[in-house]
Amino acid sequence: MSEKYKVVFWGLFLTTVHINLGSIQLLPPFIALLIVYAGLGGLFSISDLNEFKTARTFCLIAAAANLSGWAAALVGPVLGRQLGEGLSSGVYIICEMGLFYFLLTGSARAFLVPDLPRSASWAGRENSTGHAGPEAAMDEKFVFYQGRAVLITVVFGIVNVGLIIGSALYLETLLWLVMLAGFIVQIWMLVLVHGLDKAWRAELPPGDPAVISEMGNRMDGEVQTAEKDPEFEER
Amino acid sequence: MEEQEGDGIMMEEKKRGRDFAREMTRGRRIFLFCFAASAAALVIYGALFFYLYLDRPVFVRHYLDLEFPEAAAAEDSAEGELDGDVGGIESEADDGVPNYIHPLEFRMYYLTERFDRRIVSTVIFEEAPELSFRADENTGGPWFFMDNGETEIGIPCGRYSVRSVNMSLLETMDFRELGDVTLSRARVLFSDGTEMNADMGKLILRQPEENSAEQLHSDRAEASSDGTGSESFVASENLRFAGLEERMLAEMNGLWSIRINGDEYTEAVGKEYEMGKLIKVSFAVQVPEAERRFDIYDARPCLLFENEHGRQRRMELNNLNYYGPYAGDGVSAVKYVKAREAE
Numbered sequence: 001m002s003e004k005y006k007v008v009f010w011g012l013f014l015t016t017v018h019i020n021l022g023s024i025q026l027l028p029p030f031i032a033l034l035i036v037y038a039g040l041g042g043l044f045s046i047s048d049l050n051e052f053k054t055a056r057t058f059c060l061i062a063a064a065a066n067l068s069g070w071a072a073a074l075v076g077p078v079l080g081r082q083l084g085e086g087l088s089s090g091v092y093i094i095c096e097m098g099l100f101y102f103l104l105t106g107s108a109r110a111f112l113v114p115d116l117p118r119s120a121s122w123a124g125r126e127n128s129t130g131h132a133g134p135e136a137a138m139d140e141k142f143v144f145y146q147g148r149a150v151l152i153t154v155v156f157g158i159v160n161v162g163l164i165i166g167s168a169l170y171l172e173t174l175l176w177l178v179m180l181a182g183f184i185v186q187i188w189m190l191v192l193v194h195g196l197d198k199a200w201r202a203e204l205p206p207g208d209p210a211v212i213s214e215m216g217n218r219m220d221g222e223v224q225t226a227e228k229d230p231e232f233e234e235r
Numbered sequence: 236m237e238e239q240e241g242d243g244i245m246m247e248e249k250k251r252g253r254d255f256a257r258e259m260t261r262g263r264r265i266f267l268f269c270f271a272a273s274a275a276a277l278v279i280y281g282a283l284f285f286y287l288y289l290d291r292p293v294f295v296r297h298y299l300d301l302e303f304p305e306a307a308a309a310e311d312s313a314e315g316e317l318d319g320d321v322g323g324i325e326s327e328a329d330d331g332v333p334n335y336i337h338p339l340e341f342r343m344y345y346l347t348e349r350f351d352r353r354i355v356s357t358v359i360f361e362e363a364p365e366l367s368f369r370a371d372e373n374t375g376g377p378w379f380f381m382d383n384g385e386t387e388i389g390i391p392c393g394r395y396s397v398r399s400v401n402m403s404l405l406e407t408m409d410f411r412e413l414g415d416v417t418l419s420r421a422r423v424l425f426s427d428g429t430e431m432n433a434d435m436g437k438l439i440l441r442q443p444e445e446n447s448a449e450q451l452h453s454d455r456a457e458a459s460s461d462g463t464g465s466e467s468f469v470a471s472e473n474l475r476f477a478g479l480e481e482r483m484l485a486e487m488n489g490l491w492s493i494r495i496n497g498d499e500y501t502e503a504v505g506k507e508y509e510m511g512k513l514i515k516v517s518f519a520v521q522v523p524e525a526e527r528r529f530d531i532y533d534a535r536p537c538l539l540f541e542n543e544h545g546r547q548r549r550m551e552l553n554n555l556n557y558y559g560p561y562a563g564d565g566v567s568a569v570k571y572v573k574a575r576e577a578e
Contacts, residue, residue, distance in 0.1 A: 157269025
């Protein structure tokens with residue numbers, strides 16, 4: 001998991017930080033998004049969580065929108081260029097919001113998946129419900145990343161609306177403010193993804209199978225013991 | 236006991252599972268709301284784009300009172316030759332076109348889309364196509380760069396940009412043959428080969444005043460950026476205010492006021508001013524409503540005085556003007572453009 005989050009992190013980093021040579025962008029966002037796409041693919045293959053799959057879809061649409069924006073920039077007529085660039089930017093930022101939300105919410109759910117290896121840093125914790133060890137950390141991390149997913153979506157939603165309306169009317173002060181806010185959100189997202197990378201680093205083999213499988217099945221409200229779980233038995 | 240304890244744990248786990256599921260559902264709803272709001276904003280963007288899109292530039296209305304260039308004084312004996320004795324002024328070239336002292340130059344302004352890379356290349360006025368102007372658009376923009384690294388042309392004004400074109404009358408003919416000319420319709424050619432007809436307002440090109448002895452010159456003049464100003468002079472003879480010669484004040488309807496020593500100019504007609512007394516003419520120009528805010532008014536009205544012998548004395552007010560192209564904001568630019576399109 002940690003390796004995949006690293007890939008996602010660098011992909012997102014390159015969408016945030018643009019390296020230009022004069023007016024030429026050396027690594028346009030759509031290429032960086034393909035890196036994110038690859039990272040999300042890895043996360044999906046490990047966790048089998050649909051959120052990562054949805055995040056991949058948003059990632060792909062965002063990359064296509066960015067690419068079409070580039071194509072529109074090459075179109076001569078003012079109408080095509082201006083409208084094309086505006087709409088593609090709008091679609092791009094909306095999809096980026098979707099990507100962020102599903103990446104974080106998928107990551108939050110990943111902490112509840114029973115058969116993922118656990119990090120050493122999760123051991124020896126106790127949460128408010130009295131659970132100790134890895135399962136306590138699972139609770140906390142789920143709540144933390146799910147909460148951040150919602151928060152980042154709300155902020156991103158406000159930024160998007162401001163950016164789209166500001167672009168339509170060229171309200172420069174508003175544009176500067178929302179662009180600054182958008183940049184902060186992206187940095188925030190990088191910090192969160194880096195945190196996810198760290199959380200999954202130093203993985204341990206699955207801990208107490210009974211506890212982990214119980215946690216993994218909370219979403220369905222069912223308690224599944226290790227004895228009943230053939231996968232854990234095999235492992 | 237163990238069974239009861241197991242049931243309790245199961246209940247607790249079920250509850251927590253439900254809590255997590257509820258949290259995820261809430262998150263999903265918030266996401267959908269933000270997604271819908273962003274998508275709605277994008278639809279509004281598209282609608283606004285088409286509503287505000289300018290398929291052709293809008294030239295602001297120019298109400299300018301200009302003078303043709305003044306021809307150098309012709310020497311009867313040495314027409315077309317250098318007259319070294321009087322400073323070397325060549326009064327007339329071989330082609331019959333006189334040499335002019337001051338060129339006629341002014342600026343024309345228009346609003347267009349910010350991404351419009353065309354520039355004005357030629358302007359031909361329908362009323363006097365024989366007048367040749369050199370149109371030189373200012374292509375220097377602000378520091379702001381567009382995404383592709385190109386600088387913007389003109390000064391951004393909300394959705395649009397304000398462009399300015401330096402117009403210089405080419406001295407290719409003897410303008411004295413034309414008399415006074417009024418220009419209002421122009422055919423504008425752009426650098427990409429497109430052209431359009433534009434309503435330019437009203438440009439009066441007058442022959443230069445010949446008898447400068449009748450001019451009254453102010454001793455002190457002041458003008459402020461808020462549109463107020465004054466010109467004052469000491470009467471060198473007994474004068475009576477005879478009225479106002481307005482060239483384009485009608486176009487500036489409702490925007491100006493002129494006072495002579497505190498009296499409205501209409502009330503001052505017939506009033507006498509003794510020799511040695513200070514005559515102070517104060518004026519004020521208001522910022523017009525958004526529908527006229529980008530227009531240019533340079534009316535140069537003349538105050539007419541008469542001396543005891545009935546000889547006319549003229550005093551031109553050079554600072555009674557309003558230059559709007561940079562006075563408006565993005566919202567007033569939209570209002571202005573929509574008002575002009577509705578005409």
